Amino acid sequence: MHYLMAGWYELMGQIRQLSGMANNVNQIARKANAAGYGEAYLNCIDTMKGLDxxxxxxxDGC
Known part of the structure; x- marks a missing residue:
């Protein structure tokens, strides 16, 4: 049981890290779009969708 809880906490930590990465990519995408870097914006959006x-x-596996 303790092993399962440790695995669950590790998984939740990884989800938090991925969520943070997605937020960072979103911020970069917004700045790129505002600066007129359309291709960079689209690449960031694709990366963000992949992270999501x-x-x-x-x-879903939890």
């Missing part, structure tokens, strides 16, 4: 998909898959 990973987070959802992890959460």
């Amino acid at each position: 998909n990973i987070i959802k898959r992890i959460e």
Whole structure:
């Protein structure tokens, strides 16, 4: 039981890290878009969607 709880806490920590990464990418995308860097903006949006998909898959497996 203790092993399962330790694994769960580790997983939640990883989800928090991924969420933070997604937020950072979102901030970069907004700044790139505002500065007129459309291609960089689109790349950031694609990366953010990928991170969101990973987070959802992890959460669905919990």
